[in-house]
Amino acid sequence: MPLPLPGLATDRVLGIQGPTAEQFAVAIDPLPDDVPVMVGCDLPCEVIEARADPVAVVEVLLSVLEDVARAQLQAWLPAADTMTGTSDLERRTIRRLARETASEQPHFGPFLADLAEAALMGRPVAARWDPETRAGSLAGxxxxxxxxxxVVLVLRTARPLGAHAQRAVGTAAQWLADRGQxxxxxxxxxxxxxxRFPIVALPVPAGLDVLARDHVPAVPAVSFPVLAGRPHPGSAVEVNFEAALARCHWARGRTWNHTYQQHPLAPPMRVDLMWPHELVVVELDGPDHRGALKYADDRRRDNALTLAGYAVLRFTNDEVVDDLSLVLAMIERVLTARRHDERNPG
Structure with missing residues (x-):
């Protein structure tokens, strides 16, 4: 049973009670078609409590949205795929491409040009834009x-905030909903x-109630949905692994972050890397997979894929970083065996 999210308001502040942060993260991956873009954010408790200022909280939240937009540069500006340098020529070129994109869509050209240049340079956008312009442009x-x-920001904290900090977060959240789209x-x-805000109680989806209520969430501090067909831009391991695979002739036919559903009644699952023709799946596990719920969900997914005829290889991020050649060799071996069996049935 999925979380009943499609009916929830996306233009206001809501309190969500029921699932833990980890249960919520697992339940929305892959992101259902009929829900908003959901960006998860662990608020930095020390920073928020030190300032207890709504303006500072708004800046934190806008920086999170900006980080996601910069990470997805190649999705909204495909021509940036070929740009790897930071020369003056490349900066002028990417600004021109961004303005051309904005002229074809309802985006604010000057801000989009600044955002594209910032993504190329690996730095935040210049501080000349007011919060309302930033929020509206990033949301759009x-x-x-x-x-x-x-677009919905899903806020959580590792521990309860103090009263003044809670008030500041509430005021900042209200401003984002009222003025920031x-x-x-x-x-x-x-x-x-x-x-202060309406509370919505959600049921914990079936199969996700194995996690203790007091478990420390094993989810990234900032999380955002991945786009099918490409490595997650927030994962350096996926991005670098794809660069390595691109140099391997045997790695043809792969697809990143593909949503697989065995039959209409089965829960869909997103797999990191798949060779659909050979029925081979490769999963790359970051630190969030060490949590009890993620671990249990990974076993469920692996079993379902194996029963459907897939070969499933699972590696930790550390394995990929520390011994890339061994990981590539293991995948090549499985793909080669599958292709040989297809050519020589029986």
Whole structure:
């Protein structure tokens, strides 16, 4: 049973109670077609409590959205795929490409040009834009990039905030919903003031209730949906692994972050890397896979794929980084065996 998210408001602040952060993260991966772009954000408790200022919280949240937009540069500006340098010529070129993209879509050209240049240079956007312009431009870009109707920030904290910090987060969240075209869903308690916003109680999906309620969430500090067909730009391991595979002639036919569903009643699953013709799946596990729920869900997925005839190889990020040649050799061996069996049936 999936989370009943499609009916939730995306233009206001809502409190979400029921699933833990880890249960919520697993339940929305892959992101269902009829829900908004959801960007998960662990608020930096020390920073928020030191300032307890709504303006500072808005800056933190806008920086998260900007980080996601910069990471997805090649999705909303495909021509950037070929640009790897930071020369003056490349900076002028990427700004021109961004302005051309903005002229064809309802985006603000000057901000998009600044954002593209910032992504190329690996730095934040210049501080000349007011929060409302930044919020509206980033929300519009992410909606377009993901082909969704709304953007929602899912806020959570590693521990409850103090009263002043909760008030600041609540005020910042209200501003984003009212002026920034970004909905805010608050996961759990201790993030914003009690009773300030409507509370929605969600059931924990079947199969995800194995996690203890007091378990420390094993989810990234900032998380955002991946786009099918390419490595997740937020994962340096995936990006670098794809660069290595691109140099291997045997790696042809691969697809990244493909959603697989065995039959209409089975829960869909997103696999990191797949060779659909050879029925081979490769999973790359980051630190979030060490959590109890992720571990159990990985075993369920592996079993379902194996029963469907797939060969499943699972590597940790550390294995990929520390011994890339061995990982590549193992994948090549499985693919070669599958292709040989196809050519020589029986």
């Amino acid at each position: 870009l992410l909606r377009s990039c993901y082909h969704r109707n709304a 970004v909905g805010v869903w608050v996961l759990g308690v201790g993030v914003v003031e009690p009773d």
